[in-house]
Amino acid sequence: MSNTLYDALIAPHATSEQVFLECDDGTVLSYGGYVRRVAQMAHVLVNAGVAPGDRVFVQAPKVSDTIALYGAAIQAGAVYLPVNTAYTLSELSYFIQDAQPRAIICDPKDEAAMAQICGRQGVTILTLGPDGTGSLATAADAAEDTFKTVARGPDDLAALLYTSGTTGRSKGAMLSHKNLLSNAISLADLWEITDQDRLIHALPIFHTHGLFVALNTCLLVGARVRFMAAFNGDEVLKELPKSTLMMGVPTFYTRLLDDPRLTRDLCAEMRLFVSGSAPLLADTHTEFARRTGHRILERYGMTETNMSTSNPYEGDRVAGTVGYALPGVEVVITDPDTGAPVAAGDIGMIEVRGDNVFQGYWNMPEKTAEELRDTGFFITGDLGVQSDDGRISIVGRQKDLIISGGYNIYPKEIEELINNVDGVLESAVFGVPHPDFGESVLAAVILEQGASVTPDAIAAQVEPLLARFKHPRRYILCDALPRNTMGKVQKNVLRDTYNGSGAAPE
Numbered sequence: 274m275s276n277t278l279y280d281a282l283i284a285p286h287a288t289s290e291q292v293f294l295e296c297d298d299g300t301v302l303s304y305g306g307y308v309r310r311v312a313q314m315a316h317v318l319v320n321a322g323v324a325p326g327d328r329v330f331v332q333a334p335k336v337s338d339t340i341a342l343y344g345a346a347i348q349a350g351a352v353y354l355p356v357n358t359a360y361t362l363s364e365l366s367y368f369i370q371d372a373q374p375r376a377i378i379c380d381p382k383d384e385a386a387m388a389q390i391c392g393r394q395g396v397t398i399l400t401l402g403p404d405g406t407g408s409l410a411t412a413a414d415a416a417e418d419t420f421k422t423v424a425r426g427p428d429d430l431a432a433l434l435y436t437s438g439t440t441g442r443s444k445g446a447m448l449s450h451k452n453l454l455s456n457a458i459s460l461a462d463l464w465e466i467t468d469q470d471r472l473i474h475a476l477p478i479f480h481t482h483g484l485f486v487a488l489n490t491c492l493l494v495g496a497r498v499r500f501m502a503a504f505n506g507d508e509v510l511k512e513l514p515k516s517t518l519m520m521g522v523p524t525f526y527t528r529l530l531d532d533p534r535l536t537r538d539l540c541a542e543m544r545l546f547v548s549g550s551a552p553l554l555a556d557t558h559t560e561f562a563r564r565t566g567h568r569i570l571e572r573y574g575m576t577e578t579n580m581s582t583s584n585p586y587e588g589d590r591v592a593g594t595v596g597y598a599l600p601g602v603e604v605v606i607t608d609p610d611t612g613a614p615v616a617a618g619d620i621g622m623i624e625v626r627g628d629n630v631f632q633g634y635w636n637m638p639e640k641t642a643e644e645l646r647d648t649g650f651f652i653t654g655d656l657g658v659q660s661d662d663g664r665i666s667i668v669g670r671q672k673d674l675i676i677s678g679g680y681n682i683y684p685k686e687i688e689e690l691i692n693n694v695d696g697v698l699e700s701a702v703f704g705v706p707h708p709d710f711g712e713s714v715l716a717a718v719i720l721e722q723g724a725s726v727t728p729d730a731i732a733a734q735v736e737p738l739l740a741r742f743k744h745p746r747r748y749i750l751c752d753a754l755p756r757n758t759m760g761k762v763q764k765n766v767l768r769d770t771y772n773g774s775g776a777a778p779e
């Protein structure tokens with residue numbers, strides 16, 4: 274039976290004893306062991322009623338069985354749907370209603386609440402705790418370690434990843450086997466990743482960066498992965514001398530630079546540092562090169578497109594640019610109003626086409642039509658400029674989005690909650706520079722005449738509904754919001770006015 278992703282990423286390792294994952298507690302999972310665990314998990318999913326095409330909803334800690342679960346969903350022909358472990362029940366219930374998963378895997382501490390959200394027939398809930406125990410592991414331990422792979426072709430869905438919408442509800446980006454595999458092949462080839470590499474993996478595994486960019490490339494070539502439950506500067510510094518490769522968001526690099534133990538000697542075995550998911554400041558790039566001798570390789574992508582551009586492995590890695598379109602990927606810069614290509618050197622909308630580009634938004638044909646042209650080009654919402662030789666720099670975003678520590682935060686979602694508070698007339702949520710997270714969230718709030726609601730009271734109502742990383746660091750009561758002549762709130766004016774307040778105490 275042919276299964277595009279399984280055949281490329283997992284099946285070839287069936288008899289390999291090469292190390293795959295090295296976990297925090299010292300446990301080591303070989304590639305062959307991974308293949309067997311994937312098969313056991315696939316049995317568990319099928320026994321839970323998962324049929325080909327069904328969604329497997331995963332809000333689970335970063336442990337090796339979570340990676341086995343990803344492989345199992347692929348082998349069973351299902352659609353893997355991971356979500357941020359920081360999401361609250363209120364955020365989760367929308368995803369679950371929208372995606373209608375057949376199986377849900379969650380931390381044992383959330384099982385009862387998850388069952389309450391589901392409240393309908395036909396969903397099986399399995400548990401997986403931070404120590405690796407739970408009903409998923411128990412069932413897998415008892416299952417056979419071979420499984421008859423379900424056939425899946427290049428255009429079948431492999432994953433559904435939710436990205437918040439600039440307007441309205443979150444959108445599930447449908448990613449096919451071909452989308453994921455083509456990108457893994459391009460990146461492994463371009464960045465020269467081989468089975469001789471050892472990757473420091475400190476990213477979360479519910480987003481494109483940690484799950485697909487980092488793990489699919491390693492699986493493709495059989496590289497070793499030092500699998501950390503979360504980013505921990507001390508631990509990363511300890512692993513650098515034994516590793517060759519790291520992928521991170523800019524916050525990883527600024528945090529490492531803050532530590533005097535980061536030296537050229539410590540990085541002597543390292544081959545490549547990759548950054549993405551948020552802009553890497555040119556200063557960070559330059560300072561990192563001065564301290565370690567390594568020029569961080571910056572690349573650009575998003576949930577809907579996987580990776581689209583990369584600085585070269587050989588050749589100039591230019592600070593403040595995201596390099597060239599990947600092989601097989603087309604990038605054009607267009608006039609945001611007309612969609613016509615602009616001249617080299619002019620700022621415009623970044624549009625992307627290629628096997629990397631997703632299949633559309635789950636259950637949202639209108640949204641898909643708005644952002645994915647008939648020609649196959651996806652309108653990213655990022656503003657960029659392209660040099661004569663094709664090098665791309667991102668200069669801003671047309672979409673109203675804050676990126677904090679590599680996590681996307683959509684102001685609209687927070688504004689709607691603030692506006693629902695009694696006594697609030699309107700609000701504007703915006704990002705300001707933050708030394709650690711790149712950007713942090715502030716909220717400007719206008720009260721109704723005569724209302725006396727306090728920032729604390731607003732926070733008390735809004736924050737239980739939102740993941741911690743989305744919480745505004747300050748609620749600023751204002752008399753009016755700055756608006757342009759069209760009546761649109763000028764967030765750039767708010768950003769300039771409150772620049773410097775991002776790291777202030779709440």
Ligand code: MLC
Nearest residue numbers: 477480481482504524550574575576677678679680741742
């Ligand atoms: C944690 N907190 C954050 C935060 N992460 N707040 C804002 N932004 C964030 N990103 C909160 C914590 O809940 C905590 O709350 C407080 O901030 C301090 O926590 P910390 O211990 O300092 O943070 P830490 O746990 O170390 O996490 C920071 C981080 C993490 C940067 C290591 O956020 C991270 O791993 N980010 C990577 C995100 C990522 O993978 N993005 C890829 C998306 S894919 P309290 O209660 O203590 O105040 C994509 C496509 C592409 O974008 O191109 O790759």
Ligand code: AMP
Nearest residue numbers: 436549550551552572573574575576681
């Ligand atoms: P997400 O929707 O979580 O996948 O986030 C994707 C967004 O992150 C992109 O649309 C960009 O705005 C941003 N992004 C990713 N990589 C970079 C980068 N190297 N530089 C600047 N922004 C980036």
